[in-house]
Amino acid sequence: xxxxxxxxxxxxxxxxxxxxxxxxxxxxxxxxxxxxxxxxxxxxxxxxxxxxxxxxxxxxxxxxxxxxxxxxxxxxxxxxxxxxxxxxxxxxxxxxxxxxxxxxxxxxxxxxxxxxxxxxxxxxxxxxxxxxxxxxxxxxxxxxxxxxxxxxxxxxxxxxxxxxxxxxxxxxxxxxxxxxxxxxxxxxxxxxxxxxxxxxxxxxxxxx
Amino acid sequence: xxxxxxxxxxxxxxxxxxxxxxxxxxxxxxxxxxxxxxxxxxxxxxxxxxxxxxxxxxxxxxxxxxxxxxxxxxxxxxxxxxxxxxxxxxxxxxxxxxxxxxxxxxxxxxxxxxxxxxxxxxxxxxxxxxxxxxxxxxxxxxxxxxxxxxxxxxxxxxxxxxxxxxxxxxxxxxxxxxxxxxxxxxxxxxxxxxxxxxxxxxxxxxxxxxxxxxxxxxxxxxxxxxxxxxxxxxxxxxxxxxxxxxxxxxxxxxxxxxxxxxxxxxxxx
Numbered sequence: 510x511x512x513x514x515x516x517x518x519x520x521x522x523x524x525x526x527x528x529x530x531x532x533x534x535x536x537x538x539x540x541x542x543x544x545x546x547x548x549x550x551x552x553x554x555x556x557x558x559x560x561x562x563x564x565x566x567x568x569x570x571x572x573x574x575x576x577x578x579x580x581x582x583x584x585x586x587x588x589x590x591x592x593x594x595x596x597x598x599x600x601x602x603x604x605x606x607x608x609x610x611x612x613x614x615x616x617x618x619x620x621x622x623x624x625x626x627x628x629x630x631x632x633x634x635x636x637x638x639x640x641x642x643x644x645x646x647x648x649x650x651x652x653x654x655x656x657x658x659x660x661x662x663x664x665x666x667x668x669x670x671x672x673x674x675x676x677x678x679x680x681x682x683x684x685x686x687x688x689x690x691x692x693x694x695x696x697x698x699x700x701x702x703x704x705x706x707x708x709x710x711x712x713x714x715x716x717x
Numbered sequence: 718x719x720x721x722x723x724x725x726x727x728x729x730x731x732x733x734x735x736x737x738x739x740x741x742x743x744x745x746x747x748x749x750x751x752x753x754x755x756x757x758x759x760x761x762x763x764x765x766x767x768x769x770x771x772x773x774x775x776x777x778x779x780x781x782x783x784x785x786x787x788x789x790x791x792x793x794x795x796x797x798x799x800x801x802x803x804x805x806x807x808x809x810x811x812x813x814x815x816x817x818x819x820x821x822x823x824x825x826x827x828x829x830x831x832x833x834x835x836x837x838x839x840x841x842x843x844x845x846x847x848x849x850x851x852x853x854x855x856x857x858x859x860x861x862x863x864x865x866x867x868x869x870x871x872x873x874x875x876x877x878x879x880x881x882x883x884x885x886x887x888x889x890x891x892x893x894x895x896x897x898x899x900x901x902x903x904x905x906x907x908x909x910x911x912x913x914x915x916x917x918x919x920x921x922x923x924x925x926x927x928x929x930x931x932x933x934x935x936x937x938x939x940x941x942x943x944x945x946x947x948x949x950x951x952x953x954x955x956x957x958x959x960x961x962x963x964x965x966x967x968x969x970x971x972x973x974x975x976x977x978x979x980x981x982x983x984x985x986x
Contacts, residue, residue, distance in 0.1 A: 521938060521939065521940055522865055522939040522940060523929075523939075524929045524932040524933050524937055524939065525925060525926070526937055527868055527869055527872070527922075527929075527930040527931045527932075528866055528872060528925045529925055530869045531868070531869045531870075531871075531872030531873040531875075531876060532872075532873075532876055532921055532922070532924065532925055534869065534870075534873035534876075535873045535874075535876035535877045535879075535880050535921075536876075536880060536918070536921060538724075538873070538877055539877065539880045539881060539884060542764070543910070552956070555903065557901070557908065558910065558914075560720040561976045563860055576869060580869060580870060581873070582872055583870075584870070584873060584874065586841070587721050587784065587841065587845045588784060589788060590783075590784035590786070590787055590788030590789070591788060591841070592741050592745055592838060592840065592842050593741060593745075593835075593838035593844065593845075594741065594745040594746070595745070595837060600938075601972070608937065612780060612931065650890070651920075655749070655986055656749060656833075656837070656986070657749070657752070657794065657829075657830040657833055657834075657986060658792055658795060658799070658830065658834070659799045659803075660799050660800060660803045660804055660805060661805075662803040662805050663798070663799035663803035664737045664799075666801075666803075668795070668804075680728075682904075682907045683907060683914070685908070685913070686907075686911050687911075687918070690911070690913065690915050691918060691919070694919055695922070698922060698923075698926065699926075700922060700925060700926075711938075
């Protein structure tokens with residue numbers, strides 16, 4: 510093989526993206542355990558810090574930020590005493606929305622990750638704190654109904670609200686602070702992914 | 718997860734990890750199709766007896782089972798409230814409040830759902846107590862899950878203890894300067910958490926570049942085909958176990974949807 514470039518480019522996942530996704534999953538797992546800091550009554554958390562982090566990672570890392578809540582939820586299943594298949598359903602149908610909606614909105618509308626303009630702030634309140642966490646809570650209720658934990662009547666009148674409020678408050682407080690304080694570091698260190706999948710093009714080697 | 722693994726030489730330890738993953742998924746889905754207390758109890762005994770046997774055989778400590786017991790208690794309470802007061806099916810037998818009744822079907826349904834929850838937990842306990850996390854990852858790779866996903870799982874598991882260590886170091890440093898994390902109003906606690914989170918996250922993000930460079934320097938390309946030093950293999954026992962898992966799953970589906978057994982409310986799981 511001569512090693513000459515063929516001029517054919519194939520999309521490849523960067524190692525940085527994989528490491529970012531793994532780190533996000535680990536951080537989401539650890540932050541999930543911080544919910545106990547915000548429990549006025551044992552078992553009822555008023556802020557779920559992991560949701561605030563997920564919203565920010567969706568904005569910073571796109572698809573690789575979305576994997577954090579999914580894999581973090583699956584990994585934390587034995588810690589919380591959940592069944593693993595149930596945790597996968599919760600991760601994919603509930604936790605994922607926290608990061609996915611802001612990830613898409615920020616890339617489609619080209620918003621500022623540091624929330625420096627009014628448009629970005631309004632969009633963050635709508636899609637980074639309310640719509641995403643509502644979808645998360647709604648997905649969580651669908652899974653809870655499907656596995657028989659809740660009846661639809663109980664899920665959509667009682668159980669959905671604490672879930673939604675704990676996540677939305679986390680996005681509005683911790684999420685905003687993280688975006689404001691950490692975005693400059695993320696951008697400076699080259700970790701901000703502008704594209705959703707952040708694929709790199711690699712030129713194939715071989716005979717010309 | 719590694720804290721949950723109990724070394725041993727039992728039947729479950731000898732099964733390949735991918736067989737245990739298939740068993741876990743099929744049995745968990747099967748449990749969702751059973752909705753009658755007696756049958757839920759039969760299913761719970763079938764998956765619960767191995768758990769009790771493993772507990773004594775492997776001397777599983779209560780610390781391992783504690784999160785599962787905690788979830789069992791909390792979710793059973795939620796199930797009781799949800800199904801007793803909000804089932805919406807059956808004839809009312811007791812009025813709790815205006816428009817809220819306990820019905821003749823709500824009690825058996827609540828019992829069935831609680832037993833189902835216990836079955837799901839028992840199935841997961843079998844997997845996590847008898848399988849190392851590295852073997853679970855090797856198992857999901859063998860089930861043709863893309864390698865980069867398996868690598869993310871493996872790296873995340875590797876990161877978790879490091880993240881906890883970093884977090885405790887920063888908390889102790891801040892506490893030595895007078896920070897009291899668990900005191901103050903809600904906003905005060907958020908502010909205190911941010912004092913911890915910012916240095917903790919920056920320390921963690923620094924690891925990304927180091928690890929990514931280390932992987933790149935070894936010529937790692939995520940989507941390239943790979944070969945492995947150690948491949949999990951199927952034995953005859955694995956094939957028998959997979960066959961039995963599928964057989965139970967199909968039997969339950971036939972009993973429920975062809976003969977109309979196993980369900981109090983046929984139109985829902």
